[in-house]
Amino acid sequence: MPFQITINGTSHSVDADGDTPLLWVLRDVLGMTGTKFGCGMALCGACTVHLDDTAVRSCITTIDSIGDSKITTIEAVGTTPAGKKIQDAWLAHEVPQCGYCQSGQIMSAAALLASKSKPTDADIDEAMSGNICRCGTYVRIREAIKQAAQSEVEP
Numbered sequence: 001m002p003f004q005i006t007i008n009g010t011s012h013s014v015d016a017d018g019d020t021p022l023l024w025v026l027r028d029v030l031g032m033t034g035t036k037f038g039c040g041m042a043l044c045g046a047c048t049v050h051l052d053d054t055a056v057r058s059c060i061t062t063i064d065s066i067g068d069s070k071i072t073t074i075e076a077v078g079t080t081p082a083g084k085k086i087q088d089a090w091l092a093h094e095v096p097q098c099g100y101c102q103s104g105q106i107m108s109a110a111a112l113l114a115s116k117s118k119p120t121d122a123d124i125d126e127a128m129s130g131n132i133c134r135c136g137t138y139v140r141i142r143e144a145i146k147q148a149a150q151s152e153v154e155p
Contacts, residue, residue, distance in 0.1 A: 003063050007032070008076035018064030023047045025063050026073060034074035034103050038132070045131030048104035049073050055111035055127070074103035082113035085151050089144035097135035105131050109145050118149055 002015050007030070014029050026032045026049070035058055038046030042057035049058045050072035077083030086109045096102045105128070112119055112127035119127070124145050133141065 003066070005063070005066055005071060006068075007071045008073060008079075009070075014063070016063050018062060020063050021059050022049065022061045022063055022066065022071070023058040026058065032073055032075060036100060036103055038101070038104070043130065043132075044101070045104040045108060046101050048107040048131070050077070050107060050111055053111065053114055055108045072107075074107060077107060077110050080110065080114065082148075083110040085148040086110045086113060086144070089148040089151065092147060093140045093144040095137050095140045095144050097137055101131065101133045101135075105133065105141055109141070109148070112145065113148055119145065 001018055002013055005012050005014060007026070012030060014025055016025055016029060023035060023037060026035050027037070035049055036046040037059065038044035040059050042060045045057065047057050047059040048055050050056070051061065051066065052069045053072070072080070078087045083106070086106055090096070090102070090106060108128055108131050112123065116123055124142055128141065
């Protein structure tokens with residue numbers, strides 16, 4: 001069945017079953033491989049994308065549930081003010097090790113910063129819970145989020 005979806009500001013017509021997870025539409029149908037498969041049960045956060053600026057797990061978000069919502073993926077999050085600040089802070093703090101979880105971590109952190117410009121530690125804990133980093137870079141993730149919250153976006 002054909003669906004019309006907007007991803008990173010571009011309209012796409014995709015032919016998929018309605019119960020197909022957005023993750024597989026992004027990766028297999030559209031070739032956008034920045035969003036990662038981790039667990040398939042929304043427990044690890046590797047597949048996080050933004051649906052109307054809210055962080056969601058694309059492995060359990062079906063294509064027929066999207067409607068007119070706007071999807072932002074890791075490929076375009078850096079074009080948003082919060083995403084740009086998060087990506088710059090991620091680099092400054094050398095957050096990634098293996099890097100597999102990083103797209104989901106960045107998407108969750110950018111959604112947090114977009115909704116709460118000065119998050120507390122409790123806000124960070126809540127927003128980032130469910131994003132698993134097997135390399136254990138949680139301290140650097142928290143430091144990067146705090147730096148991003150204090151920074152100005154460079155033009």
